[in-house]
Amino acid sequence: MKLLTFSTLFPNVQRPNHGIFVETRLRYLLASQQVTSRVVAPVPWFPFSHPRFGLYSTYAKVPAKEVRHGIDVCHPRYPVIPKVGMAPAPALLAAAMKSTLARIIDEGYDFDVIDAHYFYPDGVAAVMLGRYFNKPVVITARGTDINLVPQYKLPRRMIRWAASHAAGMITVCNALKDEMVGLGIDGARITPLRNGVNLELFQPGDRAALRTALGMRDFTLMSVGHLEPRKGHELPVQALTEMPDVHLWIAGTGPDRAKLEELARSIGVQDRVRFLGPLPQSELQRYYGAADALVLASSREGWANVLLESMACGTPVIASNVWGTPEVVAAPEAGVLMPERTPAGVVAALRQLRAAYPSHEATRRYAERFSWDDTTQGQIELFQKVAGQGRA
Numbered sequence: 001m002k003l004l005t006f007s008t009l010f011p012n013v014q015r016p017n018h019g020i021f022v023e024t025r026l027r028y029l030l031a032s033q034q035v036t037s038r039v040v041a042p043v044p045w046f047p048f049s050h051p052r053f054g055l056y057s058t059y060a061k062v063p064a065k066e067v068r069h070g071i072d073v074c075h076p077r078y079p080v081i082p083k084v085g086m087a088p089a090p091a092l093l094a095a096a097m098k099s100t101l102a103r104i105i106d107e108g109y110d111f112d113v114i115d116a117h118y119f120y121p122d123g124v125a126a127v128m129l130g131r132y133f134n135k136p137v138v139i140t141a142r143g144t145d146i147n148l149v150p151q152y153k154l155p156r157r158m159i160r161w162a163a164s165h166a167a168g169m170i171t172v173c174n175a176l177k178d179e180m181v182g183l184g185i186d187g188a189r190i191t192p193l194r195n196g197v198n199l200e201l202f203q204p205g206d207r208a209a210l211r212t213a214l215g216m217r218d219f220t221l222m223s224v225g226h227l228e229p230r231k232g233h234e235l236p237v238q239a240l241t242e243m244p245d246v247h248l249w250i251a252g253t254g255p256d257r258a259k260l261e262e263l264a265r266s267i268g269v270q271d272r273v274r275f276l277g278p279l280p281q282s283e284l285q286r287y288y289g290a291a292d293a294l295v296l297a298s299s300r301e302g303w304a305n306v307l308l309e310s311m312a313c314g315t316p317v318i319a320s321n322v323w324g325t326p327e328v329v330a331a332p333e334a335g336v337l338m339p340e341r342t343p344a345g346v347v348a349a350l351r352q353l354r355a356a357y358p359s360h361e362a363t364r365r366y367a368e369r370f371s372w373d374d375t376t377q378g379q380i381e382l383f384q385k386v387a388g389q390g391r392a
Contacts, residue, residue, distance in 0.1 A: 001387055002109060003037040004101070004135075006126050007117035008093075009142070010041035012062045012075060017278060021142075021195060021305050022117045025379075027069055028196070028372040034380050038072050038109055040100055042093060045077035076100045087154050090124035094132075101129060112387040113138060113167070119145035120155050124162040136167035136386045143302030144230070146176050147323055150183055160184060167386040170379070172303035173324025191382055194327065195303045196372035202285050202312035204364055210290035220247045221318075221350075222291040224284065224306045225298070227254030232297030232320065234260060238343035240269040243350065249291070251276040251284065281309075288313035293335070293353060295346060301325050311335070311367035314360030318349040333362040 005026055009019030019041075029035060046056040065074045078096035081088065104111070114137040116126030123139035130137035139162065150156040163169060163185040171177045171192045181187040211217070225231040227250070236248050237260060250260070250273065257275065264270040279287065288294065294310035296319045303324045307317050317335035319325050329335050336353045338345035 001035045001113070001383060002111040003035050003113050003115045003383065004104065004109075004111040005037045005039045005115045005117070006041075006097075006129075007122050008042050009118050009122070010039060010073065011068065012041065012043070012073070013066055014058045014062050016280060019117075020281070023068065023071075024198065024305075025195065025372070025375065026071065026115075028376050029379055030071065032376055032380060035383065037115065038104060038111070039074070040097065040104075041073055041075055042078045042097060043075050044080040074100065086121075086152065089121035090128065090158060093121050093125040094128035097125065097129060098132060101133060105133070111135065113383050115383070116140070118142055119159050119162065120149045123166070124158045127162040127165045130167075131165065136389065137165075138168040138170065138382060138386055139163070139166050140170040140172070141176050141180065141302070142172055143176070143323070144300055146171075146179050146183075147300050147302070156183065163189075167389065168382050170382070173327050175323045175327065176302055191378060193375045193378045194324075194370070195305055195308070196370050196375050197305070197308035197312050197367055198281075199312055199368060199371060201281060202288065202309045202367075204314035204360060205286065205289040207289060207314070207360070210286055214287065214290050216247075216249075216290050218247050219245055219292050219354075220249055220290070222249050222251065222287055222294045222310070222315075223296070224251045224294065224310075225296070227252050227256040227260060229256065230299050232299060232341065234263055235297040235341070235343050236295045236346050237264050237269065237273060238267065239346035239350070240264075240272055241267055242343070242347045246350070247272045247274070248295075249274045249276055249287065251279045251287065253278045284309065285313060288315050291315050293318055293350070295350075296320065296325070297338070297341060297346060298322060298325075299341065304328065307335075308367055308370050311363050314364045316353060316358055316363050318346065318353060320345070331366055332356065333358040333366045335363075 009022050011018050011020050011023050043059045043062045046060045062075050078093045114126050114130050116123045116139045119141050126137045169190045174192050177190045177192050264273040288310045294317045301323050307328045319329050320341045321337040336349045338349040
């Protein structure tokens with residue numbers, strides 16, 4: 001069975017952690033040897049690569065093609081209209097991709113199913129392309145595409161349209177399925193398949209040796225994710241004023257770094273906050289394995305992979321009680337859900353965790369329940385069903 005994986009959320013040589021959860025799921029699916037896939041991972045068109053243009057400069061440097069972990073990936077360009085780009089985005093994306101998909105078919109890769117990730121604009125554009133090329137489409141909903149984007153009238157209408165024409169839909173947690181049903185989408189056509197964790201990469205190491213090597217001495221929290229408002233990094237920073245023996249190490253990059261640094265200075269905790277910048281997963285494994293806990297204070301999450309990555313390294317978590325997160329943090333050995341999404345909520349959760357801190361071995365055993373096997377099999381069954389219907 002031949003898939004065409006389609007998503008703007010996919011890593012590239014310039015942004016190796018961008019959408020890595022899409023790549024990871026695909027790698028496990030391909031390892032089953034029951035499917036093949038070519039990846040179309042569009043990037044916005046931009047003519048200049050000068051640093052003054054920030055992220056758009058990075059887009060300009062992304063290669064047209066690359067091979068990642070043995071997977072052929074192409075990065076065709078599509079137009080983005082600043083400020084007003086949300087409404088026309090699916091149509092612009094679909095129109096720009098027609099020649100790419102036609103060329104792939106002409107080259108002999110006549111795919112059976114379009115495997116699209118993120119409902120808007122990617123999933124909507126994928127359905128437009130599927131109708132044009134007469135190919136069935138499966139869309140995976142991942143988080144803000146369902147719990148944020150539909151608050152806008154036109155995108156909400158287009159998401160419903162895409163859902164009605166998709167051959168199948170996947171959500172990464174039950175909470176997203178419930179939200180889609182609330183939007184008027186048929187729940188019988190939605191298959192929840194939660195993300196797994198790479199148990200080979202993320203595993204406990206020599207905790208004492210890791211702490212020595214990294215210079216981690218006191219009780220240390222890790223906060224991992226893009227430095228932007230939705231991730232809530234400011235909450236654990238503010239919580240440090242009530243936790244004088246705790247340090248916070250933040251991994252990630254994004255527009256809020258200067259704001260977070262200024263916040264730490266303004267409340268006098270700058271000596272206990274360390275900004276690590278972006279870290280590859282191989283490095284994150286070391287930091288997870290050394291830290292005492294991971295804190296994730298997001299306002300929205302579909303299925304937060306960082307939680308399972310930390311647990312797989314034997315490190316429990318503190319997390320906001322939002323969307324799919326309670327499905328991940330569902331036992332004391334996993335960690336603690338914050339009673340409220342505030343600095344005080346972080347403090348309360350950490351005190352609860354420290355009062356009954358689980359063994360690192362128990363936390364690892366909990367994470368081992370989340371292998372990729374069931375998710376991979378669920379995808380195979382859905383894609384086979386969809387491909388069979390398309391041939392009927």
